[in-house]
Amino acid sequence: MTKDQLIAKLKSIVEPYIQNEEAFNNLSENTDFINDLKINSANLVDVVLDVEDEFDIRIENDDMEKMISVKTAMDIINEKLNAK
Amino acid sequence: MIGNDIVDLNYAAKHSPYSNSKRYQRFLDKVFTKKEQLLIFNAEDKHQMVWLLWSMKEAAYKVNVQQFGKQFYNPKRIDCKLLNDKKGQVIIDENLYFTESIITDDFSHSIATLEGETDFKSEWFKVEKLDYKTQSKMLKYSFLKLISETKGFNIQTLSIKKTEVGIPKLFNESKKLCIDFSLSHCGEFSGFVF
Structure with missing residues (x-):
């Protein structure tokens, strides 16, 4: 999967939970889920569960710990997909 | 803190x-x-x-x-x-x-x-059906209003800026104040404490 495809998939996963449209429209690798997209921290668990389902991977809590931005989420997804 | x-x-x-x-x-x-x-x-x-x-x-x-x-x-x-x-x-x-x-x-x-x-001041309030930005503005305003009344500041010169890790800091005429506080918002409810 290319970087752009991965970002596009992530974008559709986070869409139901975002509260800042502007930051969502300008989403890039550097976008932070809570500080920029204003995703409610409780809903970040839903993002993680959706990522698990979409990519058929399992994200342990130690990995989840770093999932606070698009960049770190992409790193973790790639790492898990490569380990498959 | x-x-x-x-x-x-x-x-x-x-x-x-x-x-x-x-x-x-x-x-x-x-x-x-x-x-x-x-x-x-x-x-x-x-x-x-x-x-x-x-x-x-x-x-x-x-x-x-x-x-x-x-x-x-x-x-x-x-x-x-x-x-x-x-x-x-x-x-x-x-x-x-x-x-x-x-x-x-x-x-x-x-x-x-x-x-x-236990010597903190806190408040919560409900605002029905407003978008995130308006909710956030109202929360900041309510907090600044109470803090200006309690600590004797002019609300017009107070402002809030967030640090890189998202911690809000209070400024008076662009001078950082040493007041610990916290803001929170979810759905129709908002709360703050200082």
């Missing part, structure tokens, strides 16, 4: 996994320790217990980020203990936090401190 977190229970019911779904157990396993899951399982109102514990974790986390300047997302690393229906203790790694909570049918609001201080 002080942190607070408010959860709108109706909003949470709508936006988080339903308790009869498969996803619910996966949600619990990602967020709560075995001991906390037992508290939830044995609670009269499970939904209230889930979000009481959540708000305690989040309030303590906000103090932890102020202390160490590092964000992380691992609610399970934050360990809650309830002393009674209002007071609790939270441990993050080796650090202890004291919490005080209000829980009603509509919301759960927790405040966390480092030493169990």
Whole structure:
């Protein structure tokens, strides 16, 4: 999967939970889920569960710990997909 | 240092996994320790217990980020203990936090401190059906209004800026003030403490 495809998939996963449209429209690798997209921290668990389902991977809590931005989420997804 | 977190229970019911779904157990396993899951399982109102514990974790986390300047997302690393229906203790790694909570049918609001201080001022309020930006503006305004009245500042010259890790700081005429505070918003409810 290319970087752009991965970002596009992530974008559709986070869409139901975002509260800042502007930051969502300008989403890039550097976008932070809570500080920029204003995703409610409780809903970040839903993002993680959706990522698990979409990519058929399992994200342990130690990995989840770093999932606070698009960049770190992409790193973790790639790492898990490569380990498959 | 002080942190607070408010959860709108109706909003949470709508936006988080339903308790009869498969996803619910996966949600619990990602967020709560075995001991906390037992508290939830044995609670009269499970939904209230889930979000009481959540708000305690989040309030303590906000103090932890102020202390160490590092964000992380691992609610399970934050360990809650309830002393009674209002007071609790939270441990993050080796650090202890004291919490005080209000829980009603509509919301759960927790405040966390480092030493169990009780001389803080806090407020919560409900604003129906407003978009996120307006809610956020109203929360900041309510906080600035009370702090300007309490500490004798001119509200016009006060402003809030966030640090890189998302900690809000208070400024008066662009001079940073040493006042610890915390803002929180969820659904129709907002809360703050200083």
